[in-house]
Each structure stands twice: as structure tokens, then as C-alpha cells.
Amino acid sequence: MEVYFKNLTGDEVSVEKLVEDLMMLADDMEHLVRASSGSLGEQSKEELMSDVQRLKSRCENFKTHAIAGARATDKVIRTHPYYSLGIAFAAGFAVAKLFSRSD
Numbered sequence: 620m621e622v623y624f625k626n627l628t629g630d631e632v633s634v635e636k637l638v639e640d641l642m643m644l645a646d647d648m649e650h651l652v653r654a655s656s657g658s659l660g661e662q663s664k665e666e667l668m669s670d671v672q673r674l675k676s677r678c679e680n681f682k683t684h685a686i687a688g689a690r691a692t693d694k695v696i697r698t699h700p701y702y703s704l705g706i707a708f709a710a711g712f713a714v715a716k717l718f719s720r721s722d
Contacts, residue, residue, distance in 0.1 A: 634681075634682055634685040634686060634689070635682070638678050638679070638681060638682040641674070641678045641681075642675060642678055645671050645674045645675045645678065648667075648671050648674070649668070649671045652664060652667045652668055652671065
């Protein structure tokens with residue numbers, strides 16, 4: 620019997636939402652740089668604009684890598700569900716043993 624879940628995370632915790640928020644932040648930074656261009660030198664303005672563009676490209680790269688990683692993880696878990704469950708149980712047990720140690 621196979622059970623497939625459409626979404627294992629909540630709607631509030633999605634990669635798309637995080638990247639969208641970061642892109643909004645980058646847009647706001649761009650507007651701030653443009654608004655304060657009178658008090659900034661040309662070189663400073665260009666540096667800030669290049670930093671904003673770099674932030675935007677990194678957001679897109681983050682989104683691409685995060686989605687690819689999630690898809691790969693989903694594929695492995697669906698292919699080997701019991702093996703994945705065993706690894707998760709063993710890792711949880713090891714962490715609990717590590718933290719419950721009393722010297």
C-alpha cells in the first residue's frame with residue numbers, strides 16, 4: 620500500500636514563501652538605495668545596487684537548490700521508506716543518548 624502526501628510542510632513554511640520574502644526585501648533595499656541616492660556618492664550607489672543584484676541572484680539559486688534537494692529527498696524516501704525510517708530512528712536515538720548523558 621502506497622501513501623503519498625501532497626505537502627509534508629505547512630503552508631507558512633515553504634521555500635517559495637521564503638524566497639518571495641527575500642526578494643521583497645531586496646526590492647525594498649533597491650528602492651531605498653534609489654531614494655537615498657542624493658546623499659550617496661555614485662560609487663557607493665553602484666556598489667549597493669550590485670550587492671542588491673547579487674542578493675537577488677543568490678535568492679534564486681537558493682530556491683533552485685532547495686527545491687532540487689527536496690525533490691531528491693522525497694524520491695529517496697518514497698523509494699526506500701523503511702530504510703529512511705530506520706535511519707531517522709537511529710539518528711534520533713543517538714541524539715537522545717548524547718543529550719541524556721549525565722557525567
